[in-house]
Every structure is written in structure tokens, then in C-alpha cells.
Amino acid sequence: MSEIHESIKDSLKPLKQLDNERDNAYHCFLLWCMQEESLRSLALISRATGLNEATIRVWKKKYGWSGRSGAVPGSEVQALQLLRARMSEFRDEVQVELLKSGIDAVLEECAPASLRSFVRRQQQGLEDLSEPAEVQAYKAKLSTPVIPPARPEDLDLGKYVRDKHLTKQKVDMQIAMIDGAMMYIAEAMKKGEVKVSLRDLPPLLKARALLTGMPTDNINVNASVEVEQVESYRVKLARKKGGTEREIVNAIREDIEDIGIILGVIGDAEDVMPIDAIRTERDREIEPEKDGDESLELEE
């Protein structure tokens, strides 16, 4: 088994950082490897990393990017995993953010279909995670996993459910039940009898599509529950400066104070009369005065 791991490591050698290769140059190389061969763009790397395009071009020649990338089949996936692994090595938040944005930019603009599919599968927890630890070293986890990877017992449970409940007869019955549930939701929404929302529909549509073999790509069940986790600049700054735990906690405390003030003001603002209503109110107050003035003028 160890021979296999050694051969895997050897096959990935061309993608490893050369001794005389600077970190920035290496990151650019990995971003370059991640791109679809016919769409590879140094301008994109330059834009994503903020480095000069001419410098990157020099690095490309100097460090033989084409040869190194061509020597590793599926280099795009390996490059992505190496980049992710490197992100964990850096303490500098700015550097990490730049790497993240570089990866995002490549994935968004010119990643090959195989790489995008790999990322999607990893996000869904479908990528095979049963390889040994040595190989896993090249398989860094996503920085923000959407769904945790399936556990072995869950996979067994899946098989059990498939064998027991996904027989032809039961599938037909389940489809009928889903249709019934959707009709029930539609009726309930129409009459206002039951509190349901449109968010209840995508899981049913997805379940129905899965059972009937229809495409499910355009049904996003998780969209309503995904929450982006963000950190304030204050906390980022405390971390960046290598602050102690106490300094970071203080930064979080200041955040909470700020959030408290913001929520207080926003809450109060909801009670304030909308600006249009204020105008109407004010016009109403002014109008009788105008009438009064006019009548006085007439009397005069």
C-alpha cells in the first residue's frame, strides 16, 4: 500500500513548490494549473492576486509551468487541493483572503467542467472520502462546507432505505404522496388556513424529481438555509496583529456593543413614521393655515 502512496506522491511532484520558487510565484502557478487549458489567462491571475501580469509571465517561463502542469494528469484538481492546503499554513489574513479570492475567480471564470463538478460534489459531500490518510493530505476540506460529508453509517442507512423503500410500487406511492402534499400546500396557501410558505416547495419538488429521474440541478433546497459566516474587520485586525486571546475577545466584545447599538437604532427606526406619511401629515397641518390666511386676506 505504501508503494502506491509513494507513487502518488511522485506523480504529484511536478506540482510541488521548487526550492527557488517564491510563494507568490507558486500560488500563481497553482491558480494557472486550475484553469481550463484553452482558457488559461495570466490577466485573470494578475487581477485576482494584484500581482503584475508581466512578472507572472516571467515566472511562467522561469519555472516551466507548462511542463510541470502537463506532467500531472488532472492537475487542476490537485492544484486546487494544494492551494487549499497552503491556505491553512498562512496566518496572514490578507494572504488567505487573496488566495480565496484567486480560487473563487478561477472557479467562476475559467475552471474546467471536471473541476467545477469536483467542487460541487465536495460541497454536497459526495466526493469519495474513503482514501487513506496519506492521499487525504492532498484533499483539503472546503473552507465553508455547505453540507457535512456523509458518515459511513449514513451511507449504510441510505442503502437500507433504498432497498426497503425504493421499490417500484413504493416509489409510485411516494410520488402520489408528494403530489398530494404539494396540492395540500397550494390549497392551504390559497385559503390561508395553514401557515405555509413557498420555501416548503423546493424539498418536495426535489424529492419528486429524484424519484422520477428528472433533473434536480435547478432545484436549490439549501438556498434558504445557507448562512454566510462573516467576521468583522475589528476581529480580523486583532487576529492579523497576532493578538492574544484576550485582545480577540475584546474585539468581539466591541463588535457586540456595536451590534447592540445598531439593533437598538434599527428597532427604534421601525417605530418612526415613514417619510411619506410625515409629509402628508405636515401638508395636512399646513393646509388649514393656508385656508385661514386666505380667508383673512379676503376679509381685508
Add this chain to the structure above:
Amino acid sequence: MSSTPNMQFLSEIKRQYPLIGLALTIHRSVRDTPITFKDKPYLIELYKDFPVIKSADIIKAVQTGISELMIQLILERSGWAHKICAYVLPTYSLRNRFVQKRIDPLLDRVPEYKLRAHGSGNVAGKRFGRGSLLFLGSNTPSDFVEFSADIMVIDEFDR
């Protein structure tokens, strides 16, 4: 990175009120200090409403944080909402100084801005995200020819 309760609050605030989210999570002052509302709670409503209201006129004292708000407004509207934003200052030289001292350092230093800034651009116009930033001097009529903008900020109107 583990999730803390304030991160969840920040996420929700960012989703509901993008400008407040930008101020708390991305933006920083020219001196690299985080934006805080503790000493300027009156700004919160402006941060909340500016991305959605049609227009506003402000008469203010100096050092009230309004210019910083306007900078964030054009960056957020351009970089995240894909709008064309024009920022008008009274003179050509004031415009140049404003861009060089207050805008360029941010685009150069803040990673989220740097990613959206396509190169340094020039003083008068920059592509930012999928939108654009235009900086105009109101004493140069030629600046106002052949351009359109979704959002217009006129600063130092009384100068």
C-alpha cells in the same frame, strides 16, 4: 474558523443592510481603523437607508462621518450592486486629492476592494466590480459630457 454568535448577527445584518455589513466587515478608515458606530449612532439610519432611498440632502458639521459613508456607498453600490456611481467635488484639484488620499489607498489595501478594482484605473474613472466609479470636478464642464450614472453624490456643495 468556528462560528460565533456575533458572526451570525453580522451575517444577518449584512444580508438585510448591505452598507452596515460593509462598514463592519470590510471597510476601514484611511488610518486602518475599523468603523464604529459607538460615537456616531446617528449614522446608523443613514447607512441603513442610503442604499434604498431615492435622494437626500444633508447639511452637516465637519468630521461627522458622512464622507466616509458616501465613500462606502459608492463602493458598495458599484462593487456589489453593479451600479455606475459618480462622485462630484467642487474642483478638479480637490477631486484629485480626494481620490489619491481616500479612494486609492482603500482599493490598494483592502483585499475585498482590491479584488474588485480592475487595476488602479485613473483618477477620473475606475471600473469596480461590475460597476464603475466616476470622480468629477464640478468646475470642469467637460467631465459632465458623455456619461451616465445610477448614483450621484455631490460633496462639498457649498464650496
